[in-house]
Amino acid sequence: MKLNTFVIAFVSSAITLYSQTSSGAPSSDSGDQIKRTATQRIINGVEAKKDDYPFITGLIASSTKEGGEISPFCGASFIGGHYILTASHCVDGSTASDIDVVVGEHNLKDRTTGVRYKVAQIYMHEDYDSVATNNDIAILELETAITNVTPIKPLTVELESLLKTGDLLTVMGWGNLSVDDPSFPTVLQKVDVALYDRDKCNTAYGGGLTEQMLCAGFELGGKDSCQGDSGGPLVINKNGEWYQAGVVSFGDGCAVAGFPGVYARVSKFLDWIKEKKAGVSYQQKPNPGYVENGYEDIATLKFKNLSATEYTITDIKFTDLNKVAQPTVESNNCNSKALKQNESCEFTVKVTSTELGEGGFNISVSTTHPGNSLAEQFFAINALEKTSLDMKTLLDINNDDIEWYSGGDAVWQAQTTQVLKGDNAVESGDIINSQNSVLLAIIKNPEVSDFSFNYLVQAEEGYDGLKIALNGRKTEFFATGVTQTIFKEEKVVLTPGTDRIAFIFSKDETDDDAEVGFNKAYIDLVQNSTTNTAPVINLSKSIYAVKVQKEVSLDASKSADEEGDTLHFKWELVGDKLGSVLNNATSAQATFVAGDKAGNVTFKVIVTDQQGATSSKVGSVTITKDTTETKDTVEAKKSGGAGAFILLFSLLFLSLRSRK
Incomplete structure (x- = not known):
């Protein structure tokens, strides 16, 4: 139709x-x-x-x-x-x-x-x-x-x-x-x-x-x-x-x-x-949309009371499970809580997919509200299989942050006829009327801020085309028509946490345009941008003093990363080392061992986060001679001084006698 x-x-x-x-x-349901x-x-x-x-x-x-x-x-x-x-x-x-x-x-x-x-x-x-x-x-x-x-x-x-x-x-x-x-x-x-x-x-x-x-x-x-x-x-x-x-x-x-x-x-x-209209407010279809095979997540389901009638949630049941494991309630602050007007509560449910394809389950929530005693929700997912294609090479991707899955009625595939960069790219699978071909990109790195891709679509104008969904929600993007001959760039702004970007190429029920000979979408040159900030280095001290051939601890353990990344440390000596060395040079705390020469030695610490962003800071260590005298040395000096005086007096006495 x-x-x-x-x-x-x-x-x-x-x-x-x-x-x-x-x-x-809607489509026809009759033979006519x-x-x-x-x-x-x-x-x-x-x-x-x-x-x-x-x-x-x-x-x-x-x-x-x-x-x-x-x-x-x-x-x-x-x-x-x-x-x-x-x-x-x-x-x-x-x-x-x-x-x-x-x-x-x-x-x-x-x-x-x-x-x-x-x-x-x-x-x-x-x-x-x-x-x-x-x-x-x-x-x-x-x-x-x-x-x-x-x-x-x-x-x-x-x-x-x-x-x-x-x-x-x-x-x-x-x-x-x-x-x-x-x-x-x-x-x-x-x-x-x-x-x-x-x-x-x-x-x-x-x-x-x-x-x-x-x-x-x-x-x-x-x-x-x-x-x-x-x-x-x-x-x-x-x-x-x-x-x-x-x-x-x-x-x-x-x-x-x-x-x-x-x-x-x-x-x-x-x-x-x-x-x-009774006032029991809830999300009827909390659907994440297309997900990866083996999907596991915690869904948060919220209920609110918009009416003047106080009500309580008394029971939560999961039925009609399809390609999912038995859901479990992980937390529940709705349990026997009386909701007054404009008050809300929520419970969380662990959801795990077990098979490829469309699946889900019903959630029946019983309430004491006289106007709506049973709220019915449906949690739907569509699990896709991980692609075997070398997507990083095919799409000239600039990092390793993306996992790729594909499915629907036909998986996406490699091709060499429509390419923006390099020798190859990917295209939607071969589908017929009322079918779709889906490519799913999953980004778990929270520091990736946006996702850009280049597309080319040749499809029946206005009816067949490429749509984009982000985390189960449609975006405004829709590419259709038979006149596109060059790739165009599009950017998707991502959300904090895991993002799932679904490329959905679909066909409607019929092809009325006899001239339409194209039914494909092509993707090439995918790039990610990050909002990652460099670590902030915090040295306990930047100027140290130590005696020759002694040790001192250099401490950068209070350094921090805004995104919470694990930090990697590298300590090094700059310029004349004066015989000094560094131990534990890849730890947050390094040990400086002074050489046998006095003077100033410059050190540098380089801190790198998980995304490769680095910061560095320098400090100095002043090495001095050890001027502390032991008791034996002092006694020896005292003893040596008295002997010299006696010897000098004896020589003087002998000299006087010889003059006589």
């Missing part, structure tokens, strides 16, 4: 990480190849009036510059407190930090209207099916509650039962205005669509309609939501109040006769929505 506009490709590259298709859009296209535009609507729909929300990339023009990749609606309602396919593969929301927006160029909020958690429906596009609903939990906006209410079962085929509902968004060409509005658009006959809709979509879906549109087509409005609300006004009947999900084309838009049916999710 192919999405219809570049907008979808952008949403894919900006948001979806690990789906088998680059678009992240019905297209289930994630919908993203309003067709034949009109501009909405400002403030008519205060609950309208746009999802934007968190990297969008503050104060600048925004471009929502999906719609959503404010449903009260900390919570936003949208479609699961809009956030599949994303983490909370990837997305911001703008509530109450009207004109995308007027930054005085909508208010921007950070997302704290993402809750996708646990039974979301990306192929059948079933249970296509999700809730975003914001870091701060919204208090000055009237939320939209979910349509109740009772109110829905009063609706009949042909009743008009309203859908809104900022998607493309044209079926054929990109034409994106800056002002919110709306269009009225009719509730569609369920049997006819089910027939149109090959029997794929479920009880969790409803359809809206016209048999003759002409008005619809389509690519760009995904996740936005389908609403109806009852007695002056707005109710949400659906969430924009998918459709075959845009406003096509006989193919109405399909929406997640809100009335079927009332209990689920209430549960997720």
Whole structure:
């Protein structure tokens, strides 16, 4: 299945990480190849009036510059407190930090209207099916509650039962205005669509309609939501109040006769929505993404209470283990701790992979909260095998800090056709539609600050391409298209601790472009930069004094390294040594043994850390003669002096006698 506009490709590259298709859009589940296209535009609507729909929300990339023009990749609606309602396919593969929301927006160029909020958690429906596009609903939990906006209410079962085929509902968004060409509005658009006959809709979509879906549109087509409005609300006004009947999900084309838009049916999710809004806050998918075979780590799982109802975590269970060892709780300060509003606790879990491929386990956390007594989490990993390639040579890497792994549907391999430096480089493996080829770089040196690489991609424009994930999180990088002929450089800023950089080359379900003959990504010339600082040398003394042929200890043991590296020492004498030598010259404390000559001797200590950064410092030793006299020497001098006096007196006496 192919999405219809570049907008979808952008949403894919900006948001979806690990789906088998680059678009992240659902695939057909019928033999008739019905297209289930994630919908993203309003067709034949009109501009909405400002403030008519205060609950309208746009999802934007968190990297969008503050104060600048925004471009929502999906719609959503404010449903009260900390919570936003949208479609699961809009956030599949994303983490909370990837997305911001703008509530109450009207004109995308007027930054005085909508208010921007950070997302704290993402809750996708646990039974979301990306192929059948079933249970296509999700809730975003914001870091701060919204208090000055009237939320939209979910349509109740009772109110829905009063609706009949042909009743008009309203859908809104900022998607493309044209079926054929990109034409994106800056002002919110709306269009009225009719509730569609369920049997006819089910027939149109090959029997794929479920009880969790409803359809809206016209048999003759002409008005619809389509690519760009995904996740936005389908609403109806009852007695002056707005109710949400659906969430924009998918459709075959845009406003096509006989193919109405399909929406997640809100009335079927009332209990689920209430549960997720109860105030039990947690990360639903704490996934590290692609990891190395034999991966072992400690995962930290945090729970917070956003409600006024105090609750306690009473039990933690691990089930459905797949390619992992039995997880164990290493620490737990949630144990029987009563969480008041805005209080939090956490527990840590040891996770070990045991086999290659996709694996993980479910975490069931029981609570005493009356609104959400069971929080379900899923920890997923995808373990890759260590590559046998000589990556340092192939990629001209400037150090030994990187470990390389590869996997997915095909491993990366050496090649000589597309090279930036040297005679060879690497390329993605041979894959077909709906597959990917993954190359994983692991850097455990905390002093490596950034990772640069050069890439060349030749793939179907907008759909197939190369994505980068850092520690399980997508980055904005997405390379696609068939026109690239030279390598381009890209840099990834790393985090403290171990970093895992995944190169993911993926193909979507089909190749609509018959001219596409390329399906490869190439990588060459990988370089690391470090923030390592040189050691600081601390000498206990820099000037020493010693007698000839005596010893003195030179001490640099208090030297330190900012990064905590192990230090290596080297002592040496500079210039005239005066017969002196150094013992223990590679220790933090060296021994200086003076020679038999007096004078000054200069020494130098060189300290090197594990990354090769060095510092040096000099000092001096003054060697003096030993002037201390022993008792025997003194007595000898005394004795020798008296004898000389007697001899001199005797000679003088004899001389006087001879004169007579």
